[in-house]
Amino acid sequence: MADGTESESRKLLGRLRDTLAEEGEGQERLDKITHLIADSMGTDVCSIYLFRDPETLELCATQGLKPEAVHKTRMRIGEGLVGRVARSGQPLNTENAPATRGFRYMPETGEEVFSSLLALPIQRLGETLGVLVVQSKDQRRFSEDEVYALEVVAMVLAEMAELGAFVGEGAAMRALHQQAMLYQGTTGQEGTAEGHVWLHEPRVVVSNPVADDPEAERERFREALEQLRMSVDEMLTRLEPGDKDQREVLEAYRMFANSRSWIARIEADIARGLSAEAAVEKEQSTARARMEQVPDAYLRERLHDLDDLSNRLLRTLSGQGSETGAEMPDDPVLVARNIGPAELLDYGRKKLKAIVLEDGSVGSHAAIVARAWAIPLVIHAKSITAEALNGDPIMVDGEQGTVHLRPEETVVNAFRDKMAMMAEAQHRYASLRDLPAETRDGAVIGMHMNAGLMADLPSLDNSGAEGVGLFRTELQFLIRNRMPKRQELAEIYARVLDAAHGKRVQFRTLDIGSDKVLPYMKPTDEPNPALGWRAIRVGLDKPGVMRMQLQALIRATRGRPLAVMFPMVAQFDEFKAGRDHVFRELEREAALGHVLPERVEIGTMLETPSLAYAPRQFYEMCDFISIGGNDLKQFFFAADRENERVRRRYDTLNVSFLSLIEGIVQRCDAAGTSVSFCGEDAGRPVEALCFAAVGVRQLSMRPASIGPVKSLLRRVDLSEARAVICEARENGRQSVRQPVMEWLAKQPR
Incomplete structure (x- = not known):
């Protein structure tokens, strides 16, 4: 570009900056900007469209179109040429707009007399805020220099919108970072929390988009x-x-x-x-x-x-x-696009009230840590990092997957009422801590907790859990930038057993792959990672890693009992291969003169439908089986639990799924093998009741769920619940949820 053109570009930006710096309301500023751009570029029209909501654009200012169309003309994203630019995020340069595919005639604007059109998105870092348009009566394509000049202007407008320069009349004129916002995401971890935003990686606000020198x-x-x-x-x-x-x-x-x-x-x-x-x-x-x-x-x-x-x-x-930024508030709610496990653990469990992510998944390491800390997590809160600022008031409802940013007073009052009711219920559950989960007809259900961090272990005593039904060993791998050494792992596992004070701990071997990729292991590009190279498949293909972990577990016991189980087993031979690894490492440790565990129990997670139908010898060979409900359910229904379109479509209390669980329990009972149900559904009281009614006598869940589940189990008769389930099944019901809920409503409290 020639120096003269660059000089003209600088002049335009300088005039734009001066206009934005003048006193005046948002509408007055926008009107001046459209006049300035049309004058500088020699066009008949300049118009600014801004989003009034995520799907609707509104004409907020114009020079050249009919003034009465301002704040009246609206279009859906993708509608007309302007809507098309908003959807694609790409500029449109045409010499004959009315003849261009997608053109929509809007009689209230009077734009049909203008032929050429140049439209560019007003966007900042991928977030489209609106569309900037110039039009002329003569048929011509705008030059590269003109396109570039308008791109720069659009960017400056996006920066000024970010700084709240366009507050004024019309819904689309409201400044970013000021109005109340509601985000509908996905539940990563239940619970409610109120606090103030702490951005994990706050975006830089460019307050000086134009420079003189x-x-x-x-x-x-x-x-x-x-x-x-x-x-x-x-x-x-x-x-x-x-x-x-x-x-x-x-x-x-x-x-x-x-x-x-x-x-x-x-x-x-x-x-x-x-x-x-x-x-x-x-x-x-x-x-x-x-x-x-x-x-x-x-x-x-x-x-x-x-x-x-x-x-x-x-x-x-x-x-x-x-x-150099702001200080973290006393009640921080972490807001991020995504976050790694090491970064998350740096914040510490005692500080964070909740976590809100734009990305993430229900099975990710962030979700595992949130569950371990028993704090709410909402994922897929689209675009929240573009709107939230450090210190903004925020309320997180993990049950509903909703986030209220800068909530209005009515929302605040309703939310606080809900939190008060939940706190009262938790106080009531605490009184049951030392009592057994014994039903009215005398069935006793074992209550165990899930863990993955040393910081989880105090919950063994606080929650009343009888042991650790699942200790996730992968977190110790995920939070490091290198493969941990055998001695490091042995010391960690020993501290876990020390903190358990003799209560049973079931260690699950390394479950990586899918959405849990080690930072130091080259990720595999798989079309469907959940069904790909993960868990025991990785361990059997990389026996060195499995050997090292098994050696660490054996040494950690220091003569105490060891319970180890393998994840994601799909067939009998995989379990036998994993079991043989354990025996070989026991032989090696004995040959080295190391102290062996008092006894060793080898089990598996049952997470694939294929394993439910494994030969009788499989059930006899297993010392224990833990039904991994999260994965088993998604594979049983062929419904990805990360996919919002399908994951809520299928009910855990579907009679087919309950029949599968019942069949597994019966096969375990016949073989004399203990069986438990582990996963999110084990911690949901109604689901836990139904599992117990079909024969499950051990449940493993997050510590915070033990109280609510125990409270419900202690006031019901399992034989009556089973009769309700059987009747629903006989009547051809798809789910037993409604009949069970109706029966529960009649039970004494």
Whole structure:
């Protein structure tokens, strides 16, 4: 671009900045901006459309269209050419708009007389806030320079909208970060919490998108870039020889930080009038748009590296790094796009009131930690990090999967009433802690807890759990940047047994794969990871890892009993192979003169329908079986539990699923093998009652669920509950939930 054009671009940005700096309401500012752009670009029309809600655009200001159309003309996302740009996030440049596919005639605007059209999304880091449009009567395509100039203006408008510059008339004019917002996500962990937002990686707010001195901005950029390069080089020198994957990521950072084309594009944007921060963010937005379109997983990962590098550079330029930011509130609710297990554990269980993620999954390490801490978790809260600011009041309802950001008073009062009722119920459950879960007809149900961290173990005494029905060993692998050493694991497992004070602990061997990928293990690109290379399949294919873990478990017992079980077993031979590994390690440990466990019990998680129909010898060979309800249910119904469209479609109390559970219990009873039900459903009182009614006599759940489940079991007669289930089955009911609920309503409290 010629110097003269760059100078004109800087003049336009300067005039735009001055206009935004003037006193006035949001509508007045927008009106001035449309006049300014139309005048500077020599077009007949300039219009600004903003979102009034996630699906609807509203014409908020115009120069050239009929003034009465402002705040009256609305369109759905994808509707008309403007709606199409909003949906795609891509600019549209046409010399004959009325003849362009998707054109929608809006008589109230009077736009039918304008032929050429250039429309660009007003977006910030992938979040589209609206659409900026210029139109002319003459038929022409706008030049690359004109498109670029409008792109820069659209970006500045997005930054100013972020800073609340357009507060004023009309629903679409409300500033970001001010109004009450409701997010409907997915339940990752039940519970309710009230607190204030703490952003895990707060986005940098660019308060100076336009700069007067390009040379000074270019110097600032180069200094920040050099600082970034030095920090990357320093991190590389600190890596251990085995840190191959971290080295690859940092080498990618260094490659991008030295990319001439990337630097040239940013410096060109600075020359046209953008500040250093705005120029970096403009390039970052372009990279994010590319990332959404790239099907190749490796290239997407590299673009993600560039995105992270840009964030680091922005924090350096703006001084908005986490070390210089706001102080964490006393009642923090962590809000993040996603978070790794080590980062999450750094916050500590005693600080966080709840966790809200844009991404994540119900089986992820974040969900496991949230369950261990017994704090609410909501995942898939789309776009919340774009709206939330540190310190914003927030209420999280894990049961409903809803998040109220900056809630209104009526919502606050209703939410607090619900929390008070739940606190009262918890107080009532605490009085049952030392009593058995004995039903009115004399059946005693064993109540066990799930764990995965040392910090979980105090709940053994506090909750009244009789033991640990599931200790997830993968968390000790996930929270490290390298493979843990055998001695480290042995010490951890020994402390677990020490903290259990003689109560039984069932250790599940490493369950990785699917959504639990070790940071130091190269991920496999599988079309369906939940059904792929995971759990015991990894252990049998990489026997060195399994051997090391089994040796650590054996040494941790120091002569105490050991119970070990294998995850995701699909056939008898897999269990036998895992069992043989245990015997071989016991022989090796004995040969080395190490103390062996007092006794060893070897069991399995039953998580696949195929294993329910394994030969009789399988049930006889197992010392114990734990029904892994979460995976078994999704495989039984062929419904991915991460997929909101189908996961709620199938009921745990479906008669077919209950019949499967009952059949497993009967086969275990016939073989003399103990069986338990482990998973989220074990901690839901009505589901737990039905499992007990079909013969399950041991349940394993999160500690906070033991009280509610025990409370219900102690006031029912299982033989009556079983009769209700059998009658529903005989009557051809699809689910027993409604008849069981109706029967429960008649029971004495």
